[in-house]
Amino acid sequence: MHWRGQRSFAVENSWLLQSCFVSLIAVLFTVLAETKALAEALVGETRTYDALSRPETGTEALKQTYKRPGLIPFPADNPYTPKKAALGKKLYFDPRLSSSGTQSCASCHSPAFGWGDGLSIAVGDKMEKLARRSPTIVNAAWGSIFMWDGRVPDLEEQALGPIMSASEMNMPIDALLVRLSSIPGYRSLFAEAFPEYGVSVQAIKQALATYQRTIVSGWAPFDAWIEGDEMAIPEEAKRGFVVFNTKAKCSSCHAGWNFTDDSFHDIGLPSPDMGRGKFLPTIVKMQHAFKTPGLREITSRAPYMHDGSIDTLSKVVEHYDDGGINRESRSDLIGPLGLTEAEKSDLVAFLKSLSGEETTAIVPELPR
Amino acid sequence: MRLIAYATIAVAAGLLCGAAAPSKMIYQKGRTFSEKLVQLKAGEPLTFVNNDSVPHNIYSLSDGNEFDLGSQKPGMITDVTFMQPGDVDVLCAIHPRMKMSVKVVD
Numbered sequence: 322m323h324w325r326g327q328r329s330f331a332v333e334n335s336w337l338l339q340s341c342f343v344s345l346i347a348v349l350f351t352v353l354a355e356t357k358a359l360a361e362a363l364v365g366e367t368r369t370y371d372a373l374s375r376p377e378t379g380t381e382a383l384k385q386t387y388k389r390p391g392l393i394p395f396p397a398d399n400p401y402t403p404k405k406a407a408l409g410k411k412l413y414f415d416p417r418l419s420s421s422g423t424q425s426c427a428s429c430h431s432p433a434f435g436w437g438d439g440l441s442i443a444v445g446d447k448m449e450k451l452a453r454r455s456p457t458i459v460n461a462a463w464g465s466i467f468m469w470d471g472r473v474p475d476l477e478e479q480a481l482g483p484i485m486s487a488s489e490m491n492m493p494i495d496a497l498l499v500r501l502s503s504i505p506g507y508r509s510l511f512a513e514a515f516p517e518y519g520v521s522v523q524a525i526k527q528a529l530a531t532y533q534r535t536i537v538s539g540w541a542p543f544d545a546w547i548e549g550d551e552m553a554i555p556e557e558a559k560r561g562f563v564v565f566n567t568k569a570k571c572s573s574c575h576a577g578w579n580f581t582d583d584s585f586h587d588i589g590l591p592s593p594d595m596g597r598g599k600f601l602p603t604i605v606k607m608q609h610a611f612k613t614p615g616l617r618e619i620t621s622r623a624p625y626m627h628d629g630s631i632d633t634l635s636k637v638v639e640h641y642d643d644g645g646i647n648r649e650s651r652s653d654l655i656g657p658l659g660l661t662e663a664e665k666s667d668l669v670a671f672l673k674s675l676s677g678e679e680t681t682a683i684v685p686e687l688p689r
Numbered sequence: 690m691r692l693i694a695y696a697t698i699a700v701a702a703g704l705l706c707g708a709a710a711p712s713k714m715i716y717q718k719g720r721t722f723s724e725k726l727v728q729l730k731a732g733e734p735l736t737f738v739n740n741d742s743v744p745h746n747i748y749s750l751s752d753g754n755e756f757d758l759g760s761q762k763p764g765m766i767t768d769v770t771f772m773q774p775g776d777v778d779v780l781c782a783i784h785p786r787m788k789m790s791v792k793v794v795d
Contacts (some may be wrong), residue, residue: 362749362756362777363734365768370738373764466785573743582720584783597782604782606746606760652783653744653760 380559383566387547389578393462393534399477399527401534404514409532411510411685412525417500419490421446426483426529429455432682435621436536441629446491452594454629459618460579462534469611469627470596471585480529481522494522501525506688538579538617539677546674554674561671564664569641571668573654580616580675586652587611589645592628598650608650620676634672638665712736712768715789717745722779722789731793734768737761746782751775754793757782 395401412418416425424446429438436457438444443455453469467473473482483489484497501507502520515524545553565571576582585597587609598608611627624632631637642665644656660668712734716723718741729735737747739761748757753773761767771777771793781787 362754362772363770364756364758365734365770367758367761367765367767370740370764370766373740471785576720583785584720585785586783601748601782604746604748604757604759607782610783653762 380563383562383572384547386576387543387578389540389544389547390463393537395462395531395534396475399530401531402514404510405528405531406535407532407685408510408514408524409528409530411507411687412529413532414684415687417504417687418484418492418497419446420492420496424490427684429483430458432680435459435618435676437622439623441624441632443489445489446487449488451488453627454624456614457618457622458533458536459538460615461536463579465583466612470599471583471612472600476530476533477526480526480533484525497525498522504688510688538615538675539680541617541675541677543671543674555670557667557670558674559671560664561667561669564660564668565671568664569638569658569660569668570654571641574613575616581613584613585610586613586654587648587650588626588641588655589647589651590626590628590630590640591646592630594628596627605649606652609648610650610652616672616675618676619672634669635665638668714738717741717747717781717787720745720781720784720787722787724789726790726792728792728794729771731772731774731795732770734770735791736766736768738766739763743783745784745787747779748782749777749779749791751777754791 393401413426416423416428418425429443430436431438433439436459438455441454443451443453445451456469461467461476464476467476467479468482473479481494484492485494498520501511508520511518511520511524514528515521518524542553543558546559565575574582574584574586585607587596587606588611590609592609594611595608597610597612598604601607619634623634624630625634625637631640638660641655642658642660644658645651647656713727713729714723714736715727716738720741720743727735737758739745740763742763744760744762746758746760747767747769749755753775754771754777756769758767758769771791774793774795777791777793779789779791
């Protein structure tokens with residue numbers, strides 16, 4: 322018994338030694354791992370989630386997600402007033418906001434071209450070409466981030482960008498304040514709209530942003546269809562709506578009534594422009610990525626893409642069907658779609674249903 | 690004695706693998722994080738579930754807790770363990786409206 326007991330203790334002692342050794346190794350690994358992790362968070366292995374619900378694809382259910390909102394959203398720190406919007410409109414159309422006195426906001430964001438400029442690449446001060454196409458300002462009130470590369474967080478900040486940019490309107494802000502203050506009509510308009518600021522940077526930003534928020538896309542045949550008028554759009558546009566939301570996956574980014582979720586994607590265009598990647602250089606999927614534009618008034622807004630490189634809607638559809646350049650940064654949502662010719666023409670018919678009736682924008686008389 | 694040994698091995702294995710109680714879950718359905726703010730202890734994992742219909746790209750550039758999940762496709766789950774106490778801003782690079790905060794405490 323004594324001998325067996327000694328043997329038993331020896332065996333247990335051996336187990337203990339082994340387990341202590343294993344523990345020591347484990348703790349060492351853990352300490353090493355934590356030391357390495359001090360510089361960043363630890364990312365585990367990706368695995369599968371089993372309870373994924375599939376999105377709704379029935380046409381009637383889909384239509385419910387495209388209803389127009391009833392009200393324009395204005396931020397609490399810059400609420401709408403008619404005087405502010407009226408001043409903003411005058412500033413928007415006034416070429417004296419540029420150093421040359423020849424370019425207004427409306428030069429590049431004109432109601433004549435769906436609030437863009439109809440050019441493939443924008444033109445700035447001294448008629449120099451800029452890097453990208455002028456985006457529309459339609460429905461900017463619903464935007465959550467601004468510029469093709471998302472470098473501006475709100476419309477108030479955005480308003481000053483092109484004015485002060487040396488390559489665009491090239492107007493130093495101090496010089497602008499002097500110029501506007503020298504115009505009696507502006508002095509009184511600023512005083513009425515902004516009694517607490519008068520002619521000031523704050524007032525210029527807020528007035529321009531307020532006016533831009535009032536630029537809302539017109540009531541389109543598509544809207545009438547969404548509201549129940551089955552005759553409002555042709556059958557091919559209805560089929561195109563289904564393709565848009567299913568096989569072509571357009572609605573994965575061009576989502577909701579304004580047809581954008583403000584997301585950033587590399588859609589495989591050959592442009593060398595890094596887009597959003599300039600601000601997020603370590604994130605692979607942001608290289609060559611640009612903000613998803615809305616699709617309202619799309620027929621007035623050719624040419625298309627951030628670089629104006631595609632001149633017709635049919636060619637835009639062809640690009641998405643092809644998938645463009647297959648590179649690491651390309652969105653997982655972009656790739657060959659295998660659309661039939663009928664599906665492509667249905668998509669174009671659907672896109673054409675998103676433009677409102679022709680409207681007349683009245684350019685304001687400017688203060689002297 | 691053998692019991693103690695097994696227990697020691699189990700604890701060590703647990704430390705090694707990071708196996709612990711179920712971690713807090715963040716869902717991303719409808720291009721929205723299911724929580725705006727969570728509090729975690731340093732070393733406690735947070736699980737990001739893409740139960741949405743589109744890919745997301747969750748990342749943070751907050752000092753000491755940087756990470757980038759890359760493109761996380763619908764139906765995928767990934768754990769992130771924050772090691773440094775502090776406030777962490779977590780965003781989706783693809784969908785800038787998606788923002789949340791993680792408060793990491795000692």
